[in-house]
Amino acid sequence: MITVFQYPRLLGIPNMSPFCLKLEAWLRMVGIKYDIREVADPRKGPKGKLPFIKDDELEIADTSMIIDYLKKQHSIQIDDHLSASDRAIALAFERMLSEHLYWALLYNRWVDDNWVKTKEALFSTLPAVLKGIVPAVAQKNIKNELDGQGMGRHSREEIYDFANQDLKAISDFLADKPYLMGDKPSTVDATLYAFLCNILEVHLRSPMKDYLHKCKNLLAYNERMGQQLFPDFFKLDESDEAWSTEH
Template identity: 40%
Template structure:
């Protein structure tokens, strides 16, 4: 049995971590047997972050490495296999999303004062009072430091959201009027896009990010199509079983 360790659902979204949401969606589509354990402390994982899995004594962290491990272990894929060219494009966009746009989302949730109270309550609200008075601010300072050393945190608020829009526009421009990112067929990169856009359009978080999804409406539509695809595929897997 595969055990997926990730944060619990919140704010009406399957997971506030796009990496967790992507991994869970991949597992659902794969038809593999798995269970979910919710964690708040990512230090329990091999890379001090969520998601991570345990399987046959192996512990694997990082959504991409988890998926690659499961592909090799069970010789399974989700969606249409990408061509060499499509895979190259997918890798480039995945890096844009997970190594750049992701940090704009982190800034929005952890650094923006208007969102910090909500973020603090979600991730630290169940802590004992003594810990809750100390740990959240320590965690926030750590995020500030990480953003600075990443490079994005050295920019102004206006510049950070400028970069976010450039990333979102690039995804939207490539998607265009296609049903999925690489055409009519669902491919794995669609999960990465879906998990990120779902998180950007959460109404509870204030700021420009959710407005970008309204501005580039084909991403909103893509999000809904992927959700429908996942739901349909899960039903088909259940019937096949």
């Protein structure tokens, strides 16, 4: 059994890091058993980031690299039904979510009006002497990352416009399909669910959340995936089928 090292469960969702949630969602999709070790400091990871896994004595970091490793180790076939063209499209959506929408999500929590709630969720257990120092340093580092990536150099309105363009593209492509790439789930669904959950299910204001409430197919997708994958967090209606790796 592998051990997953990830952030503590906060804000009422399985994980407030879309990358940690992506990994755990994928593990549940493919039926790999795992243990969780909660880690508050990402610097403890082999690449200074979370999540990472330990398989016996082998440590692997970066969600995509972890998934690629586990696919080979366990002969996982969740993406085998995808054509070459499908794989290219799925990869493009993966990159859009992880390398573009992610930065708008980061801005929403660490810079915009939600910073007070984010600070309370992440740093409330710090000793009093550190509460005035650590959050300020962490926020400054995030702002520097946002500026370095480029998203932080735009206005608030521009940032959310970029994000909502991403969400519109996803909604348009999903249309009335049960999963992003068709009738069967694939790895990209773990990524998409992780981001939708982190926007829709946390009690934080967001123009992205406002926009998603206009996208009925993404609302239904998020609810369906949450009930299937995390019934321990989101109540499973009697009319819904439990998740099966045979789907």
